[in-house]
Amino acid sequence: MQAMIEPAATEGVKPPATTVGVIGWIRGNLCNSLFNSLLTLLILFALYLSIPPLIRWTLVNALWSSSGQECKAIDGACWSVVTQNLRFILFGFYPWDEQWRPVASIGILIGLLCYTRQRSHWNRRLAYLWTAGIGVMGVLMHGGVLGLSVVETTQWSGICLTLLLSLFGLTAAYPLGVLLALGRRSKMPAIKSISIVYIEMIRGVPLISLLFMSSVMFPLFLPEGITVNKILRAQVAIILFTAAYIAEVVRGGLQGIARGQYEAAESLGLDYYLTMRLIILPQALKIVIPPSVGILISAFKDTSLVVIIGLYDLMKTTQVTLANPEWMGFSTEAFIFIAILYFAGCFSLTNFSRDLERQLET
Amino acid sequence: MARLPETQRIPFWHDPSKRALIYQALALGLVFVLGYYLFAITQANLRRQSIATGFSFIEREAGFEIGEPLISYSSADTYARALLVGVLNTLKVSLTGMILTLILGTLVGIARLSSNWLLSRLAGAYIEVLQNIPVLLQLYFWYSVFHDSLPGPRQSLNPVPGFFLNNRGFYFPLPLAHPAYLRMGIALVVAGLLISTLHRWARRRQDQTGQIFPIWSVGSGLVIGLPALAWLLSGAPTDMDVPRLTGFNFEGGLSVSPEFAALLLGLVLYTSAFVAEVVRAGIQAISRGQTEAALSVGLKPSQVLTLIILPQALRVIIPPLTSQMLNLTKNSSLAVAIGYPDLVSVANTTINQTGQAIEGVAIIMVVYLWFSLGTSAFMNWYNKRMALVER
Numbered sequence: 154m155q156a157m158i159e160p161a162a163t164e165g166v167k168p169p170a171t172t173v174g175v176i177g178w179i180r181g182n183l184c185n186s187l188f189n190s191l192l193t194l195l196i197l198f199a200l201y202l203s204i205p206p207l208i209r210w211t212l213v214n215a216l217w218s219s220s221g222q223e224c225k226a227i228d229g230a231c232w233s234v235v236t237q238n239l240r241f242i243l244f245g246f247y248p249w250d251e252q253w254r255p256v257a258s259i260g261i262l263i264g265l266l267c268y269t270r271q272r273s274h275w276n277r278r279l280a281y282l283w284t285a286g287i288g289v290m291g292v293l294m295h296g297g298v299l300g301l302s303v304v305e306t307t308q309w310s311g312i313c314l315t316l317l318l319s320l321f322g323l324t325a326a327y328p329l330g331v332l333l334a335l336g337r338r339s340k341m342p343a344i345k346s347i348s349i350v351y352i353e354m355i356r357g358v359p360l361i362s363l364l365f366m367s368s369v370m371f372p373l374f375l376p377e378g379i380t381v382n383k384i385l386r387a388q389v390a391i392i393l394f395t396a397a398y399i400a401e402v403v404r405g406g407l408q409g410i411a412r413g414q415y416e417a418a419e420s421l422g423l424d425y426y427l428t429m430r431l432i433i434l435p436q437a438l439k440i441v442i443p444p445s446v447g448i449l450i451s452a453f454k455d456t457s458l459v460v461i462i463g464l465y466d467l468m469k470t471t472q473v474t475l476a477n478p479e480w481m482g483f484s485t486e487a488f489i490f491i492a493i494l495y496f497a498g499c500f501s502l503t504n505f506s507r508d509l510e511r512q513l514e515t
Numbered sequence: 516m517a518r519l520p521e522t523q524r525i526p527f528w529h530d531p532s533k534r535a536l537i538y539q540a541l542a543l544g545l546v547f548v549l550g551y552y553l554f555a556i557t558q559a560n561l562r563r564q565s566i567a568t569g570f571s572f573i574e575r576e577a578g579f580e581i582g583e584p585l586i587s588y589s590s591a592d593t594y595a596r597a598l599l600v601g602v603l604n605t606l607k608v609s610l611t612g613m614i615l616t617l618i619l620g621t622l623v624g625i626a627r628l629s630s631n632w633l634l635s636r637l638a639g640a641y642i643e644v645l646q647n648i649p650v651l652l653q654l655y656f657w658y659s660v661f662h663d664s665l666p667g668p669r670q671s672l673n674p675v676p677g678f679f680l681n682n683r684g685f686y687f688p689l690p691l692a693h694p695a696y697l698r699m700g701i702a703l704v705v706a707g708l709l710i711s712t713l714h715r716w717a718r719r720r721q722d723q724t725g726q727i728f729p730i731w732s733v734g735s736g737l738v739i740g741l742p743a744l745a746w747l748l749s750g751a752p753t754d755m756d757v758p759r760l761t762g763f764n765f766e767g768g769l770s771v772s773p774e775f776a777a778l779l780l781g782l783v784l785y786t787s788a789f790v791a792e793v794v795r796a797g798i799q800a801i802s803r804g805q806t807e808a809a810l811s812v813g814l815k816p817s818q819v820l821t822l823i824i825l826p827q828a829l830r831v832i833i834p835p836l837t838s839q840m841l842n843l844t845k846n847s848s849l850a851v852a853i854g855y856p857d858l859v860s861v862a863n864t865t866i867n868q869t870g871q872a873i874e875g876v877a878i879i880m881v882v883y884l885w886f887s888l889g890t891s892a893f894m895n896w897y898n899k900r901m902a903l904v905e906r
Binding site: 182183185189192193196197340341342343344347354356357358359360361362365366369370372373374375376377450454455457458460461468472482484485488489491492495496499500503 | 535538539540542543546553556557559560561563629630631632633634637643644646647648649650651652653655656659660663664845846848849851852859863866872873875876879880883884887888
């Protein structure tokens with residue numbers, strides 16, 4: 154058969170220049186209809202109007218390290234507000250000379266996250282690594298051993314507080330969320346209704362009302378003489394809040410497990426506890442890993458709310474900087490800077506969860 | 516079945532149904548003990564700090580001013596009225612926000628799927644950037660832009676005659692009161708009624724004869740035409756109430772405070788990014804075969820969208836859309852951070868003045884729970900109406 158095919162007459166003839174290469178791409182993707190061509194022109198015009206002034210403001214006319222006075226004289230961005238106050242914005246009241254410790258801790262955290270990204274690294278060792286890593290971070294941040302001076306949690310501020318509240322919030326909320334999800338699917342009416350009331354009530358109110366509760370109501374709940382510091386109280390509020398959302402995500406995972414799995418477990422003679430621990434939860438929790446990362450992202454963004462009850466997170470340290478008369482009026486630049494920080498964190502986590510989704514599906 | 520001998524009967528702790536009873540009793544007992552314990556301690560604490568309890572405070576005079584109330588309010592009014600003003604402000608920003616979010620989100624979601632590379636990339640960047648920045652930060656950002664970067668009233672920006680932008684607010688001209696506008700409103704209602712009757716008639720005719728009535732063009736003609744006719748017949752009034760600079764600020768026209776504008780803009784931009792993703796996912800969930808099949812039976816592209824794609828996509832879209840609308844309502848509570856007098860902000864002031872934290876937080880929670888339940892009830896009803904009718 155092969156021999157019958159003549160040496161192609163088309164061999165050596167190139168495809169028309171209008172369907173391949175740059176021109177072909179432009180024809181296919183930018184100008185494939187009259188409407189699209191007009192749209193492309195309109196967008197290009199809008200970009201032409203907006204991009205050059207933006208570049209002039211952010212880069213050309215900008216000052217990178219100057220005093221606030223010099224900044225007032227120019228009409229560009231004053232990035233000095235960030236560079237001159239960088240350490241305060243990032244670490245707040247953490248003692249100045251000890252700030253290498255949060256830097257090292259965040260380094261460890263990023264390292265751990267990068268290591269976790271590889272699906273092939275998911276085994277028992279990863280759990281040990283995380284436990285060890287969290288222990289080391291805790292020791293580094295708090296001190297008190299190995300000649301490190303003690304830094305009370307009340308002094309942890311800026312990005313440390315943001316990370317502490319969101320990471321610890323998710324970790325502590327997870328077991329509670331799983332219990333609530335199991336409770337919601339339980340056949341026992343009392344347990345089911347307690348879980349439903351809790352989940353729906355928490356999901357129906359804004360986080361800020363829980364934070365208010367933690368800051369103004371919680372002290373009333375404690376016996377006389379016992380006080381709990383404000384950070385821990387906010388942490389409790391965030392945990393209670395996140396748990397309800399985790400419960401709904403886990404419930405979705407539980408619903409995704411086929412009935413046959415329960416029946417098979419039952420026919421093997423496993424009781425409820427063993428069925429859940431050995432058969433159902435390992436499968437259900439695997440399904441819900443990507444949406445759980447989504448909850449971590451929301452928790453990370455939501456911790457910014459603690460600024461409203463006066464905790465010194467990243468947002469509050471920025472506001473304190475901006476309240477300084479020297480740097481007043483440069484809020485746009487400062488907010489853009491922390492927006493970039495938040496974006497970097499959330500965006501990499503988003504991509505992580507998308508990768509996971511793709512890998513776990515196959 | 517024969518009764519088992521006494522020795523072989525299952526002990527009650529191995530009987531699943533009895534065990535379930537015990538577990539439930541334990542759980543309920545735990546909740547009650549915890550509740551009672553908290554209640555007792557709180558009572559003791561309140562007595563010791565001599566904080567009043569109960570909701571009698573809402574009858575007392577509030578004594579604080581609220582900017583931009585929707586109903587008449589002064590500092591001599593009661594806390595109850597102050598809280599009502601807060602609730603109305605929350606509703607105002609949530610409802611306006613929802614409508615704008617739905618429009619903007621749908622547009623961006625469709626743009627994300629556009630075959631125009633530039634447009635779809637721009638929409639993608641919009642979605643990624645706005646989703647991944649905390650909404651509170653966006654609120655602060657817009658507030659600082661409106662409050663710090665705009666000039667004072669005397670140097671107001673005046674992009675179009677009659678429109679003024681300054682750091683005290685945005686001012687728009689409003690048509691002067693005239694009976695024509697009431698008549699236009701009535702004409703609009705009449706047009707709506709006509710369209711719904713027409714729609715029913717057209718559907719019946721299509722069922723019987725197969726003829727399609729151009730309901731869209733006739734409907735839009737009615738909606739625009741009837742009010743325009745009413746306006747012309749009442750003498751075509753064109754007088755506008757243009758804002759004027761008097762003393763230190765503008766008077767007349769419609770004014771929007773920078774707080775409200777920042778809150779609305781922040782909420783709409785943030786939530787619309789999520790809505791866009793929901794819309795995109797919903798449209799992509801409809802397989803290409805549906806479009807091809809519809810085209811092959813001879814439907815026009817516009818009919819493919821309205822008759823085939825949208826009804827199916829809406830079914831996928833509505834549940835996640837509900838939760839986004841609820842998120843918007845809940846996030847409107849962040850108004851307290853930029854000083855827009857919403858419910859949380861008013862309740863916060865109330866708590867600070869009366870010291871009755873429990874009642875204040877309870878009011879916030881109950882109102883938001885009602886909003887949430889109301890929105891989900893409505894969306895569930897709508898969802899049921901749209902749901903697939905299995906034959």
